[in-house]
Amino acid sequence: MPRSQYAVRLAGGLLFLSSLLFATVSSAATLSIGERIYREGVLPSGEPVQAVLRGDVLVDGTTFTCISCHLSSGLGSFEGTVRTPPTNGVKLYQPLKISYNTSGVLRAPMLRPAYTDQSLAEALRAGVNSSGQALNDVMPRYMLDDPDMAALIAYLKSLSSQPSPGVYDGKLHFATVITQDVSAEEQEALMVPLENYITKRNNQVKVYESSPKLARVTEVMFGTKQAVSMKLSLSKWMLKGPPETWRSQLDEYYANDPVFALVGGITKGGWKPVHDFCEENRIPCILPITDYPVVSGTDWYTLYYSKGYYQEGESAARYLNSRENPVNDEAVVQVVRDSPEGRALSEGFVATWLALGRKTPVTVTLKEGETLTSDILHGLAVKEKTPCILLWDGPEALPALDLLATGNDRPDTVIVSSGYLGKSLWTLGDQAREFTCLTYPYRLPQDEARQKAYLMTKGKMDVKGDAELVLKRTHSLILVLAQAVMDLRGDYYRDRFLDAISMMQDLQAPLYERLSFGPGQRYASKGCYIVQLTKGPDPQMVKKSAWVIH
Amino acid sequence: MTRRIVYALQFSILLLVLGFVGVADASTSYKRTIESYTMPDVVLVNQDGKKVHLKELLQSDKVVIVEFIFGTCTTICPVLSAGYTNLQQKLAPDTQKVRLVSITIDPENDTPGVMKEYLKRYRAKPGWDFLTGSRSDIDKVMNSFNAYVSNKMFHTPLTLIRLPKDGKWVRVYGLMSTSEFMEECKKAGVK
Numbered sequence: 143m144p145r146s147q148y149a150v151r152l153a154g155g156l157l158f159l160s161s162l163l164f165a166t167v168s169s170a171a172t173l174s175i176g177e178r179i180y181r182e183g184v185l186p187s188g189e190p191v192q193a194v195l196r197g198d199v200l201v202d203g204t205t206f207t208c209i210s211c212h213l214s215s216g217l218g219s220f221e222g223t224v225r226t227p228p229t230n231g232v233k234l235y236q237p238l239k240i241s242y243n244t245s246g247v248l249r250a251p252m253l254r255p256a257y258t259d260q261s262l263a264e265a266l267r268a269g270v271n272s273s274g275q276a277l278n279d280v281m282p283r284y285m286l287d288d289p290d291m292a293a294l295i296a297y298l299k300s301l302s303s304q305p306s307p308g309v310y311d312g313k314l315h316f317a318t319v320i321t322q323d324v325s326a327e328e329q330e331a332l333m334v335p336l337e338n339y340i341t342k343r344n345n346q347v348k349v350y351e352s353s354p355k356l357a358r359v360t361e362v363m364f365g366t367k368q369a370v371s372m373k374l375s376l377s378k379w380m381l382k383g384p385p386e387t388w389r390s391q392l393d394e395y396y397a398n399d400p401v402f403a404l405v406g407g408i409t410k411g412g413w414k415p416v417h418d419f420c421e422e423n424r425i426p427c428i429l430p431i432t433d434y435p436v437v438s439g440t441d442w443y444t445l446y447y448s449k450g451y452y453q454e455g456e457s458a459a460r461y462l463n464s465r466e467n468p469v470n471d472e473a474v475v476q477v478v479r480d481s482p483e484g485r486a487l488s489e490g491f492v493a494t495w496l497a498l499g500r501k502t503p504v505t506v507t508l509k510e511g512e513t514l515t516s517d518i519l520h521g522l523a524v525k526e527k528t529p530c531i532l533l534w535d536g537p538e539a540l541p542a543l544d545l546l547a548t549g550n551d552r553p554d555t556v557i558v559s560s561g562y563l564g565k566s567l568w569t570l571g572d573q574a575r576e577f578t579c580l581t582y583p584y585r586l587p588q589d590e591a592r593q594k595a596y597l598m599t600k601g602k603m604d605v606k607g608d609a610e611l612v613l614k615r616t617h618s619l620i621l622v623l624a625q626a627v628m629d630l631r632g633d634y635y636r637d638r639f640l641d642a643i644s645m646m647q648d649l650q651a652p653l654y655e656r657l658s659f660g661p662g663q664r665y666a667s668k669g670c671y672i673v674q675l676t677k678g679p680d681p682q683m684v685k686k687s688a689w690v691i692h
Numbered sequence: 693m694t695r696r697i698v699y700a701l702q703f704s705i706l707l708l709v710l711g712f713v714g715v716a717d718a719s720t721s722y723k724r725t726i727e728s729y730t731m732p733d734v735v736l737v738n739q740d741g742k743k744v745h746l747k748e749l750l751q752s753d754k755v756v757i758v759e760f761i762f763g764t765c766t767t768i769c770p771v772l773s774a775g776y777t778n779l780q781q782k783l784a785p786d787t788q789k790v791r792l793v794s795i796t797i798d799p800e801n802d803t804p805g806v807m808k809e810y811l812k813r814y815r816a817k818p819g820w821d822f823l824t825g826s827r828s829d830i831d832k833v834m835n836s837f838n839a840y841v842s843n844k845m846f847h848t849p850l851t852l853i854r855l856p857k858d859g860k861w862v863r864v865y866g867l868m869s870t871s872e873f874m875e876e877c878k879k880a881g882v883k
Contacts, residue, residue: 195774196867196869199774200778201778202815211767219767221767221845222768222845223848223849224768226766226767246737274819279771279867280768303702330751463741645766646845647845648800658798658800660762660798661762661764663801688827690799690827692737692803
């Protein structure tokens with residue numbers, strides 16, 4: 143090839159590559175603008191999108207973001223009397239029909255023809271859909287100029303446009319992560335009911351396959367034929383060794399088995415490596431059992447039962463702040479064992495205490511193995527003149543607490559964690575019970591004994607102690623999972639899975655007084671009682687606070 | 693900035709040409725009744741963490757408006773709250789001449805911190821309080837207004853306007869435009 147011709151081709155190639163690069167960058171920039179409008183209601187200028195609601199109510203797009211109603215997946219929501227339709231390109235650019243057909247003969251009417259870019263822009267600006275009908279009054283009319291409108295439409299086209307991983311061979315694939323430190327009984331209490339649920343669900347599919355009439359009726363609930371016949375699979379991902387090695391194990395599991403979501407899971411330690419893995423890969427992880435969840439106001443992909451020990455500390459702070467005679471800032475001292483439990487309890491207390499406008503409390507740290515003596519507690523009570531000690535320590539603290547009870551100058555209140563004390567809390571001496579309060583993040587034992595719903599999950603399993611606690615949580619997990627799988631209605635997108643859970647009704651569950659959900663709510667149980675023990679050989683817990691303390 | 697103004701004008705013209713404003717007004721439908729309610733003697737907590745005796749707050753010589761909402765609500769609450777925002781804008785600078793009260797139906801999640809952030813998002817001015825409390829107290833309040841829902845996902849658009857002259861309540865079921873909302877306030881005695 144002559145050099146000149148080569149140079150021309152090279153230049154042409156470079157030009158083509160640079161134009162491709164420009165197009166990609168431009169497209170990414172456009173999508174980014176559209177995403178910000180969708181998620182934050184903010185224009186490229188940094189100003190909020192302006193909108194009109196109900197004909198004459200002027201509103202900022204920041205209070206009426208698209209995501210607040212159409213949710214993260216863009217597939218809409220249902221709340222009260224309002225159903226918000228999907229707003230992702232895949233659905234918008236198809237005619238909207240009623241999505242089920244029970245009769246098997248009559249076709250449902252078309253609700254609107256497919257949108258075009260032009261009719262979609264008109265719908266967003268003027269609130270008139272592609273068939274000329276006015277949209278619901280709760281849909282604002284957005285004042286977007288052409289470039290911003292184009293960016294938003296480009297983003298809507300990208301939203302929930304590619305099926306999520308983990309949906310293949312007619313199955314929705316899940317995995318459960320369990321760490322090596324979990325006992326065989328607890329593993330069984332999680333895996334057996336979960337596997338039973340999956341088997342039952344898959345057996346139902348076989349029934350639908352053999353009965354077209356039943357399948358058509360079921361289609362009403364599941365949304366599409368594909369959803370009715372979708373089977374489930376569950377893998378068990380065992381993590382071995384120290385937490386710093388978990389990430390590479392998770393990456394390897396995921397490379398070989400790209401699941402749709404993680405369900406359940408247990409560890410005795412922290413969940414952070416799994417949490418981060420899910421956040422970075424955008425994999426939903428619902429209701430893992432851990433006392434050390436990641437406490438974050440922004441992370442989205444993991445839904446926990448509660449904030450664990452952190453929540454007990456948080457509730458102690460709210461309790462002290464809300465008492466009839468709230469304690470002074472100076473009157474609070476924390477004694478914190480330098481352990482994962484102690485640190486999490488202290489972290490929850492301090493963060494909440496400061497958020498309530500209080501000052502950083504005096505903190506005394508107990509090293510691992512250091513004995514807590516009543517002299518230390520007594521000394522704090524005298525030296526700091528504190529009427530309130532938060533004692534974030536385990537069962538080894540009880541002798542000192544009992545001794546403190548027999549002396550003078552004891553504080554008015556000592557708060558301890560029921561989770562950290564475990565069963566030993568019931569051995570607290572009568573005198574110490576007079577001034578000791580406990581954080582208790584579950585329904586009280588005497589009320590919990592009346593809860594029977596989880597027995598259907600238990601079946602003939604012989605579970606006790608910690609394994610029974612796992613089983614009770616698994617009961618709630620299965621309820622949430624079964625509902626979410628149904629509510630996907632054939633839209634197998636990971637964000638939709640979490641959106642579906644966010645629209646669920648509150649759950650009356652074992653262990654917790656209430657599990658509640660909502661967009662962005664990532665800790666289903668928000669409560670924790672402050673309790674005291676009655677005196678005598680068979681003590682009962684008595685509530686000193688509401689389930690949720692404000 | 694000029695481009696924004698021009699665009700806003702174009703947008704207004706578009707709405708007029710399409711007759712959308714008219715369509716919205718023409719489609720307005722909300723149910724309005726006059727009711728008497730007995731308030732429970734409960735202490736709730738406002739966005740600043742302060743305890744509020746609900747009875748005292750509501751038994752005012754000002755017009756009082758109550759709505760039930762929650763912080764992570766997707767559809768109805770933003771519309772109700774936008775109504776409050778716009779009403780306060782119209783009342784400014786004397787925003788306190790009407791007492792606006794939002795009461796959560798999700799007390800588990802709606803802590804004072806969450807409520808404060810919510811009010812900030814809606815540019816709330818003095819005169820607008822967001823209240824939370826124990827589940828049992830919130831249930832009592834919902835029941836006393838005949839507005840009980842067992843679950844937040846079942847909630848409905850409801851605005852309750854207290855008439856200071858006789859303590860009766862205007863119960864509005866449905867969503868109002870600002871002009872309709874202002875009209876109801878005028879009828880209640882707001883000048």
